[in-house]
Amino acid sequence: MPAKLAPDRTRGLIVAAGDLRSETHDLPLLTRLLALVGTQPRVVVLVPADLADDCADLDNVLYDAGAGEVRLQVLQARADAEQRSLLDAVEHAHVVLLLAEQPLRLSTLVGGTQLARAIRRRNAEGMSVVGCAAGAALLCEHMLTHGAEGATPRSGGASLAPGLGLTNRIVVDQGGHASDRLGRLLAALALNPFALGLGLDAATAAVIGPDNVLEVVGSGGVTLIDPAEMRESNAAELEPGAPIRITNLRLHALTGGARYDLDFRRTVD
Helix, strand or coil: CCCCCCCCCCCCCEEEECCCCCCCCHHHHHHHHHHHHCCCCEEEEEEEHHHCCCCCCHHHHHHHCCCCEEEEEEECCHHHHHCHHHHHHHHHCCEEEEEECCHHHHHHHHCCCHHHHHHHHHHHHCCEEEEEEHHHHHHECEEEEEECCCCCCECCCEEEEECCCCECCEEEECCCCHHHHHHHHHHHHHHCCCCEEEEECCCEEEEECCCCEEEEEECCEEEEEECCCCCEECHHHCCCCCECCEECCEEEEEECCCEEECCCCEEEC
C-alpha cells in the first residue's frame, strides 16, 4: 500500500514515463516534467550498473531541462542503497528519477532497503518520483516484470512482482508497441482486476497528481485498460500458454492533454 500522508502534507507527483533516451523529444518532455515540480529542482537519479555507460551524459541533459542540482547514483549492490550520503540526498531532493531496462534489475537492488522506505515516505511528504522505461513499472505495488508479446492474453503471459508501492491504482507496461503489450496487460489484469492497466509509448508520460487524476504529456499515447466491470475470466482454469477469456473491459487511448480520474475511473475535462 502507498505510504500514509501526514495531515499537513500533499503527496508528490507519481510519473510513469516511456523510454526517453532513444527519442528526439526527450529534452522537451523532461523540461516539462521538471517544470511541474518547480524551478531548478534537486534531482536524484537511480540507475543499475548495467546502464551506467548509457547514462553518462544524463546529468547534463537534466541540467539542460532545468534541474538545479543532479546526483546520478549508479547502484551495483544492495549495500549502495544504504549509503548515508544517498539517503541524505533523497531527503533534500525534489525529484527521484528511476531508470532501468529491466524492472527486476532495479527492484532487486532497492526493494526492502532504507532507500525504498525513504522514497515512499518522501513521496508522501511531497517529493515527486519519476519512473522512466522499465523504472515506470517499479512505481506500482504490483510490478509487471515481463511477459509475452502479442494482442492475445495467455495464461502465464505476465509475471508480477512487488514494486515500490507508490501507487496501487495501476499496473504499468512501458515496452513495445501498443499491440505487443496488449496481451501482457490483459493477462496481468486477469490476475489483478483491481488495478488499471497502463501502456506507455516512448517520449510520453502519465503524470498522477495528489488527487489521483492522471494527465498524459508528451508526443505519444497511453493505453489505459479498465477491468472494473469485468464479468468473466477463465485465467484460473488454464494450462500455461492457453489463451485467456476476458469480457467487458474498457479500453481508452489517451494522448497529450487527456486527463483520467483513477478513483472514479472516468475521463475528466
